[in-house]
Amino acid sequence: MQPGSPVTSLRYSAYLCLAFLAFTTISLLSCKDKPSHVEADPAFAPYVEAYTTGQISRTSAIRVQLSSTVNTTHSIGEELKETFFSITPSVKGKTVWTDARTIEFRPEKELEPNLAYQVSFALGKAAKVPEKFREFRFSFQTIKPDFNVELQGLRSNGDKTGMYLIGQLLTADVEDAKKVEQILSASQTGNAKKITWTHGGGGKVHEFQVTGIERSSTDSKLDIVWNGSPIRSKREGKTTETVPAKGSFRVLQVQAMNEGQQYASVQFSDPISAAQDLTGLLGISNEEDLSYSIQGSEIRIFASSTLDGNKSIQVNSGISNIWGDVIQQDYSANIVFESRLPSVNIIGKGNILPSSGKLVVPFDAVNLNAVDVSIIKIFENNVPQFLQENEIGGSNELRRVGKPVVQKTLRLDADQTLDLRRKQRFNLDIDKFIQTEPGAIYRVILGFRPEYSLYVGGASQSQDDDASEDDEEYDEGYGDGNNQYASDDDEGFWNSYDTYYPYGYSWSRRNDPT
Structure with a gap:
């Protein structure tokens, strides 16, 4: 959270x-307060109310908020010619008052990732303070670049020949959309596949869809590869999804879903017919009061009680797709419902x-x-x-x-x-x-x-x-x-x-x- x-x-x-x-x-809340790299002197509390500290985005400004209003001839947002912030390593930028108590340094460029910065703030220039409080020192660190790829499985296009794969790429810090798109690649039997992107979440949530996946006469492989070098992350990896052959109606994936309402997700290779009674065709071990929801090629199984620990999911023959094809063999899978966050x-x-x-x-x-x-x-x-x-x-x-x-x-x-x-x-x-x-x-x-x-x-x-x-x-x-x-x-x-x-x-x- x-x-x-x-x-x-x-x-x-x-x-x-x-x-x-x-x-x-x-x-x-964090389990324990982590020690800061450079502790600000608490004796400054009567003069400094807040300041930038901890781990911050490399796109952030550096702020100091004074404990009392300052009489200044400068307009809010006006660039100051005096030097108030001395930052190590050196950072170019401009300094402005954002209100009567807050002064802000705005870096000209993004800060370096995963780097500790030390700041000396000329408090004596901003407010009338005793000589020993003229320089206020503090530190902060920028976030280390990192990301995570979450695949949400293959989906049917609604026809018998095409599929697509959906997923998310989550970044630890704000990242440029074009660089994020360079992290991921997809190919099917050696042929590159198009990836479409939707970027949101303040530059940290990047949803993607691999399109143009073809179902041929036999099963094939879809390779998803990621390399974090475009955002200066060392993380890399690969996963492979099996694309079912054309005309192969079967279960592709069973997952335990814990976020929001709990349910077992059963993903099929074809869209499921809504004109059928699923009672007795799908089950969860030791659960009797079940309900079902059809979402395209997915069936969601809901239980009336909390699902916890290992559960066996049973998919029986007889389930039909929208073209009338019927699954001929029973299928079972074991999944684990972890305690919800x-x-x-x-x-x-x-x-x-x-x-x-x-x-x-x-x-x-x-x-x-x-x-x-x-x-x-x-x-x-x-x-x-x-x-x-x-x-x-x-x-x-x-x-x-x-x-x-x-x-x-x-x-x-x-x-x-x-x-x-x-x-x-x-x-x-x-x-x-x-x-x-x-x-x-x-x-x-x-x-x-x-x-x-x-x-x-x-x-x-x-x-x-x-x-x-x-x-x-x-x-x-x-x-x-x-x-x-x-x-x-x-x-x-x-x-x-x-x-x-x-x-x-x-x-x-x-x-x-x-």
């Missing part, structure tokens, strides 16, 4: 508009808090026995400043205008009848956390830690039974939600809320909850 995007709230008439509620979710997602489009009644926020969770609830409050007098940078559901420069007022843990295992390994719907009662104020904006964040995970083989551990003396479902809170000065010790919260990868982050283990 990568943070979910906030969603937009609705705005009603003024007398109903007490507060806006915006939502976001955060992913699994822990996740939490807020449901809905956001709400305006009415003057009466309870506000309940629904959310879905899977493989978790608890979630962390955090609420950031943007005070009414800061709302105009917030809206200069954001829509209502935005999150830019949130630290400048917001303050964490609640941090609590919500237990999900109070109802012992719930199977928490399956996706379950829960309701978050906001009234238990805060008393809302007119005009303020509240952002609700749901996240989780490794110890909340029920993932099989993971780092799950049970919480202490006495986590709360009164056996409440909420652990100790952060503040009363209304005191603007309730706590100034927010650094830990903002560090976890930040978007930088920590030092030691391993992209190849991004989906490993352990």
Whole structure:
């Protein structure tokens, strides 16, 4: 798991508009804080509120946010002639103020990948500080280039002679689309095949389709080869798919699907006829209450209970394609349903808090026995400043205008009848956390830690039974939600809320909850 995007709230008439509620979710927190390469001196905290650190994209800017507003004659976005940033290794670029407290260095070219940079920032030029605080030193590192190829199998074109293969290429950092397309090649019996691409996910998700795959009189081989040198990655590899002969109606692949709704996927060489009753033709070992869905050349088998561990999938003769051809032989395969990755997602489009009644926020969770609830409050007098940078559901420069007022843990295992390994719907009662104020904006964040995970083989551990003396479902809170000065010790919260990868982050283990 990568943070979910906030969603937009609705705005009603003024007398109903007490507060806006915006939502976001955060992913699994790292098991341990990794030590930074160069520790910034904590004595600078009264003068520097935030700065670029950890592992960052090579397309990123380098920022320093001061603790107080600076009187400057420069316009926002205007290039500064003075030198504020000294970076090693040397980087050319320009420096601008992005707001009254944030100064940013924008590299002329992309930074070098997988490289540590040390920065000396001339704090004394930006703000009036004692002599010993004139130079603020910190460091960061760029992400190491890496990628992963995920094949999703052969599909029928809908005729008897052609097929295509779909898949994804995921990159650790933002990559140029043309370079990504050079990574992958495909050939069938020595003949190169065309690959079409759709690039998205902020330059990190690259979907592809190998087209023009021909079914001949005999089975043939489709070779998929990848080499990461175009993006300066050392990763390389190859896999081969068997293309069924023309007229060969059979099972190509059986997979256990765990993301979203659990099901067994059975991929056939031909499109499956929807005008047939599949009852008794496909089965999952030790499962009786099954349902089926036909998606072109794929049949999805759903069970009413959680599928876990080794399962035998039985495909019986009698299944027909759209041309009336029937599978003549039974087929079986063993697949493994691994425990689903822990996740939490807020449901809905956001709400305006009415003057009466309870506000309940629904959310879905899977493989978790608890979630962390955090609420950031943007005070009414800061709302105009917030809206200069954001829509209502935005999150830019949130630290400048917001303050964490609640941090609590919500237990999900109070109802012992719930199977928490399956996706379950829960309701978050906001009234238990805060008393809302007119005009303020509240952002609700749901996240989780490794110890909340029920993932099989993971780092799950049970919480202490006495986590709360009164056996409440909420652990100790952060503040009363209304005191603007309730706590100034927010650094830990903002560090976890930040978007930088920590030092030691391993992209190849991004989906490993352990």
